Amino acid sequence: MIHKYSVLGAILVVVTLLICGCEDFNSDNKIQPPPDKEAELPTVKVAPVKRGDIAVSIFATGTIFPQHESKIGPKISGTLKKVYVDEGDQVKKGQILAEMEQENILIARRQCEASVRVSEAQLKEAELKEENVRKEKARLANLYEKKVISQQRYDDIVTAHSMAVTRLEVLRAQILSCMENLAMADQKLRDSTIVAPFSGMIVKRLVNQGEYVTTMPPTLLFLIMNIDKVKTEVGLPEVHLARIAIGNPVNITVDTYPGVTFAGKVTTINPLVDPVSRAFTVKIQISNKNHRLKAGMFARVTLYPRVHKGALIVPFKSVVRRSGETAVVVINGDRVSLRVVTVGITSEREIEVIDGLKQGEEVVVEGHYGMADNTKVQVLRD
Numbered sequence: 001m002i003h004k005y006s007v008l009g010a011i012l013v014v015v016t017l018l019i020c021g022c023e024d025f026n027s028d029n030k031i032q033p034p035p036d037k038e039a040e041l042p043t044v045k046v047a048p049v050k051r052g053d054i055a056v057s058i059f060a061t062g063t064i065f066p067q068h069e070s071k072i073g074p075k076i077s078g079t080l081k082k083v084y085v086d087e088g089d090q091v092k093k094g095q096i097l098a099e100m101e102q103e104n105i106l107i108a109r110r111q112c113e114a115s116v117r118v119s120e121a122q123l124k125e126a127e128l129k130e131e132n133v134r135k136e137k138a139r140l141a142n143l144y145e146k147k148v149i150s151q152q153r154y155d156d157i158v159t160a161h162s163m164a165v166t167r168l169e170v171l172r173a174q175i176l177s178c179m180e181n182l183a184m185a186d187q188k189l190r191d192s193t194i195v196a197p198f199s200g201m202i203v204k205r206l207v208n209q210g211e212y213v214t215t216m217p218p219t220l221l222f223l224i225m226n227i228d229k230v231k232t233e234v235g236l237p238e239v240h241l242a243r244i245a246i247g248n249p250v251n252i253t254v255d256t257y258p259g260v261t262f263a264g265k266v267t268t269i270n271p272l273v274d275p276v277s278r279a280f281t282v283k284i285q286i287s288n289k290n291h292r293l294k295a296g297m298f299a300r301v302t303l304y305p306r307v308h309k310g311a312l313i314v315p316f317k318s319v320v321r322r323s324g325e326t327a328v329v330v331i332n333g334d335r336v337s338l339r340v341v342t343v344g345i346t347s348e349r350e351i352e353v354i355d356g357l358k359q360g361e362e363v364v365v366e367g368h369y370g371m372a373d374n375t376k377v378q379v380l381r382d
Contacts, residue, residue, distance in 0.1 A: 041378040045366035046331050047315050049357045054311050054347050055249075055304035060234035060282075064254070064297040067285070068198055068226040072097070073218040075191035078104075083209050085222070091196040097222060098207070100192040109185035115178040123171040130164035137161045200226035203295075225295060230288045231267070232299045235279040243305040244269055250284050251302045254293065262286050262293065266303065306345060311352045318363040319343065319351055328357065329364040329371060331379060336364060338373040 078100040085097050137157045144154040204223035213219035232252065236244065250264040268283035284301065286293060318328050322338060330337045341356030357363070367377075 041376055042367060042371070043378045043380055044329075044331075044336070044364045044368055044371075045380045045382075046362040047318065047365045047382075049312060049314055049353070049359055049361045049363060051310055051359055052313050052350075053307060053309045054313050054345060054350055054352050055307040056243075056345050057348055058236065058240055058243075058303040058305060060236055060301045060303065062232035062234040062284075062299045062301055064230050064232050064286075064293050064295055064299050066200075066225040066227045066295045067229040067231055068200065069295075070197050070224050071220055072194060072197070072222040072224060073220055074100070074194065074213045074215055076100070076188055077212075077214040077216075078192065079212050080207060080209055083205070083207065085202050085205065087202055087205050089202045091200065091202060091224070093196055093199045095196045096193055097196055097202075098194040100194075100213075102189060102192050105185060105188045105192060109182065109189060112178060112182035112185050116175060116182060119171055119175040119178050123168065123175060126164065126167045126171050130161070130168055133157070133161045133164045194221060196224060198224070198226055199228075200224045227288055227291055227293065227295065230286050230293050230295070232264075232284050232286070232301065234282050234284065234301050234303075235274075235277065236282055236303075238273045238278050238280060240305070241269075241271070241273065241280055244282060244303065245305065249304045249307065250286075251304075252284070252286055252293075253300045254297045256297065257292065260292075262288075308345060308352055311344065312354075312357060312359060313350045313352055314357065314363050315365050316346065316349055316351050318365045318368075320368070328353075329368040330357070331362040331364065331377075334379070335374050335376050336368065336371060 081099045081101045083098045085091060085095075091097065137160075140149055140154055140157045143149045144151075201224065202222055203225050205221075206223075207213060207219065207221050211219075213221065244266060246266055246269065248266040250266060252262040252264055253260065254262075264284045264286035266282055267285045270281040270283075273280045282303070284303075314328065319341075320327055320329070325340050326343055327338055327340045330339050339356055342354040344352030344354045346352070362379075362381075364371075364377075371377075
């Protein structure tokens with residue numbers, strides 16, 4: 001009896017579930033299939049056609065050198081009395097760097113002064129003597145004409161006058177020699193003071209106070225540099241020789257200042273091509289008033305032998321080749337148009353357009369490869 005009621009209960013449960021399922025199937029709350037999804041438009045990135053300067057670039061590397069550099073040595077041999085500067089000091093042109101002992105030079109100068117005074121005194125004495133002899137010669141010449149004195153007496157006075165004149169010439173020459181010795185002593189006195197030949201920085205000091213320095217062999221005292229302007233030398237392949245010109249603009253970068261560009265210009269072109277490397281040397285001058293560039297730095301150089309100012313330019317990646325022609329993809333509203341263009345010179349990132357575009361138009365720079373003409377697109381602008 002119990003088993004019979006259990007079977008009847010199970011049948012009622014199944015029937016109830018079937019009825020509920022049928023009601024859900026016919027209800028408005030049943031799960032609907034997703035609607036048809038509209039096709040998405042391709043997205044392209046665009047850039048404006050603009051006017052600006054564009055240049056052909058040549059890349060090279062070199063080393064930074066000072067514009068002026070001098071190894072300073074002594075002009076005379078002697079002992080250093082005082083050294084006034086040290087490495088890293090800024091100095092002006094004519095500033096005293098060191099002094100040498102001057103006692104012996106001063107003694108020699110005083111001797112020269114004394115010799116000049118003695119010779120001048122002797123000259124005055126000789127001039128008086130010559131004057132007396134000349135007067136005596138004139139008097140005896142009168143008497144000789146009147147046959148009052150002998151030939152021997154007259155010849156003696158003529159000889160005496162000649163000797164007096166010669167004595168004057170000797171003393172005058174002696175005075176000149178003494179004055180030259182005095183001038184040499186004055187020059188040695190000046191040379192005993194070592195001065196800066198130009199304004200700059202002492203980068204090496206190689207001597208100390210009290211050292212004896214010589215001219216032969218020369219003793220190096222200081223190394224001075226002026227880096228208000230610096231230069232670099234780069235070697236370029238011979239194919240560029242006809243393209244580079246004096247005055248061409250140059251950009252220089254160094255590892256010490258990442259992202260900073262220094263401006264320079266070509267100042268010298270060596271026309272000699274190395275027969276081994278097939279390269280020629282170009283010298284570049286760089287303004288360096290703030291002294292950020294130092295001698296010895298490694299430089300990356302970009303030369304611009306050709307510059308077109310006010311050119312119509314577009315990004316290099318906007319230009320494509322289609323059917324053997326150079327073209328760009330231009331935006332017309334929400335569609336693209338393939339347009340053939342004539343291009344000029346090319347820089348690292350941009351290209352000159354000579355014909356086919358106008359300033360202000362927009363060209364596609366991303367997403368246009370293989371895109372058909374008149375395709376509807378979604379435009380992405382920066």
